[in-house]
Amino acid sequence: MEERKIVVVGAGLTGLTCAAYLRRKSQDVVVLEAADRIGGLMQTEEIDGFVMEQGPSTGTIKYPEVAELFDMLGDDCTLEVAQSSAKCRLIWKDGRFHALPSGLWSAITTPLFTLKDKFRILGEPWRKKGTDPNESVGSLAERRLGRSFVDYAVDPFLSGVYAGNPYQLPTRLALPKLYDLEQRYGSFIKGAMALAKQPKTDREKRATKAVFSTRGGFRSLVSALERVIGDERIRTNCKELSIEPLGDKWKLSWGENTIIAEHVVTTCPAYALPKLLSFLPKAQLDDLSNLYYAPVIEIGVGMKNTGDVHWNAFGGLVPSKEKQKVLGVLMPSACFQGRSPKDGANYAFFIGGACHPEYINKTDEELIELVNTSLHTMLGYPKGTCADVIRIYRHSHAIPQYMPETDARLRTIDAVELAHPGLHIIGNLKDGIGMGDRIKQAVDMAEKISLSVS
Numbered sequence: 001m002e003e004r005k006i007v008v009v010g011a012g013l014t015g016l017t018c019a020a021y022l023r024r025k026s027q028d029v030v031v032l033e034a035a036d037r038i039g040g041l042m043q044t045e046e047i048d049g050f051v052m053e054q055g056p057s058t059g060t061i062k063y064p065e066v067a068e069l070f071d072m073l074g075d076d077c078t079l080e081v082a083q084s085s086a087k088c089r090l091i092w093k094d095g096r097f098h099a100l101p102s103g104l105w106s107a108i109t110t111p112l113f114t115l116k117d118k119f120r121i122l123g124e125p126w127r128k129k130g131t132d133p134n135e136s137v138g139s140l141a142e143r144r145l146g147r148s149f150v151d152y153a154v155d156p157f158l159s160g161v162y163a164g165n166p167y168q169l170p171t172r173l174a175l176p177k178l179y180d181l182e183q184r185y186g187s188f189i190k191g192a193m194a195l196a197k198q199p200k201t202d203r204e205k206r207a208t209k210a211v212f213s214t215r216g217g218f219r220s221l222v223s224a225l226e227r228v229i230g231d232e233r234i235r236t237n238c239k240e241l242s243i244e245p246l247g248d249k250w251k252l253s254w255g256e257n258t259i260i261a262e263h264v265v266t267t268c269p270a271y272a273l274p275k276l277l278s279f280l281p282k283a284q285l286d287d288l289s290n291l292y293y294a295p296v297i298e299i300g301v302g303m304k305n306t307g308d309v310h311w312n313a314f315g316g317l318v319p320s321k322e323k324q325k326v327l328g329v330l331m332p333s334a335c336f337q338g339r340s341p342k343d344g345a346n347y348a349f350f351i352g353g354a355c356h357p358e359y360i361n362k363t364d365e366e367l368i369e370l371v372n373t374s375l376h377t378m379l380g381y382p383k384g385t386c387a388d389v390i391r392i393y394r395h396s397h398a399i400p401q402y403m404p405e406t407d408a409r410l411r412t413i414d415a416v417e418l419a420h421p422g423l424h425i426i427g428n429l430k431d432g433i434g435m436g437d438r439i440k441q442a443v444d445m446a447e448k449i450s451l452s453v454s
Contacts, residue, residue: 001258004030005453007250009241009276010267011234012040014427014438016225017069018265021446023229024072027453030259031229032238032252034268038226041398044217045300047389049341051217052300054393057330057348058082058211059435065443066436067206077224078215082314082335086211090316091152092324092378097316100153112153117146125187134404137174138166144188156317159327162433163294163353163399165320173402211314213336243423244279250422263422263449267442269293269397270409270429280416287412290405291429293397295360296327299349299371302389306345309380315348316378320355325370327353329378344388349374353399360396367392400428424449 008019011033022029037043041055061067061081070079090097091112101107108118124144141154150166158166162174171179181191214220226234241254243264252259266276270291277285303309315330326349333339333346340346349371352359362370368390375381413425424445431441 003260006263007261008265011038014442015267017442018446020225020228025450031234033236039222042218044219050302050346051339061208061210062436063440064203064206065440073224077220080213080215082211085312086314086335088313092318114148117148120146125189129182129186134170136167137171140171151321156319160317163296164401173406265424267427287408292401294354294399295352295357295396296398297351298393300391301347301387304344304388
């Protein structure tokens with residue numbers, strides 16, 4: 001048995017970031033991970049010169065904490081902001097990709113939206129704001145912008161972020177900033193204009209909203225965080241871990257191992273909490289774990305020579321209305337240096353999601369055939385072209401869907417933490433699913449604990 005001040009459970013981005021900040025504040029912390037490797041879904045594989053991510057492909061510098069994390073890591077991990085081509089986002093319609101409008105003229109001429117909705121958007125600032133706190137993203141956008149904007153902008157955007165259905169996700173929970181624009185300002189357009197006029201501090205200006213990765217893929221971020229923490233403070237293969245109160249401290253047990261800690265931070269997925277916190281009443285465990293994770297298959301695709309095919313874009317998203325088997329295609333080698341050989345290209349195909357969870361059961365052969373067919377039908381390669389490299393990464397619990405039961409989960413987290421001082425429940429079950437959200441939540445938690453630990 002050993003004693004520690006702080007134990008962080010889970011060595012994904014949230015857990016590693018939280019532990020790294022605690023170590024920088026000279027706190028006694030260890031990280032426990034059930035798997036045999038750290039990083040969670042952030043795993044990078046390099047094959048024949050192609051750098052492929054098994055999980056998140058990019059993040060967004062949406063908070064100052066993201067930029068500050070890389071300041072802390074210094075030369076151990078190089079932040080790489082996407083090239084200007086990443087500003088081009090493509091949407092599939094009627095058998096081809098079209099650029100999402102980025103200015104007034106392209107908004108007028110785009111074939112993505114109907115003429116009626118293009119005129120209708122002019123009246124958006126004067127429409128009444130909604131009164132239903134659980135109004136879905138799809139319903140809100142249809143009411144304010146028009147159905148074609150839902151079909152060819154909102155739906156593919158939600159597919160790209162959540163792999164979800166826009167008519168199932170409440171705006172207040174899935175896109176709280178969008179919800180706040182309407183509630184505070186009565187309009188998306190008026191709200192955006194008002195926010196643009198607000199002065200920002202130098203620190204706030206660091207949240208540039210730029211798309212980022214790290215040099216060589218996110219494996220470098222995982223390794224850099226590991227170095228800050230110290231590998232002697234990270235334990236893997238902590239299977240069948242359980243947490244229970246022990247007086248005013250916490251007892252963590254797995255196998256023949258026991259740690260007594262003053263603070264415990266859980267960062268694991270919602271579905272892991274019932275076994276981890278089995279001392280809690282069943283009703284609370286049900287609320288904590290009541291979160292659906294959409295299954296997603298990510299397929300890394302490498303082309304050693306693209307010939308006459310050149311895509312300079314962040315990627316292409318496929319609306320549900322188009323009834324394709326692909327959610328979208330990202331183009332990492334068009335955004336970041338060193339992701340493919342000189343004359344080649346690196347793509348990431350995404351399949352499945354909340355609308356087609358059954359796709360997770362497709363065989364490798366079916367997926368390879370789908371990719372090779374899509375190279376021709378979607379990306380314009382000559383018919384019969386086959387990818388030089390294909391890697392299939394299946395995630396049965398990929399992206400959490402913040403649906404109405406989220407309110408009960410958040411109330412239960414607050415109640416459990418209030419009743420059990422020293423227990424902290426964070427992770428992607430609250431506060432957002434993006435990399436920026438994970439980093440900010442982790443930094444905030446490290447700061448909170450550091451202030452309370454003597």
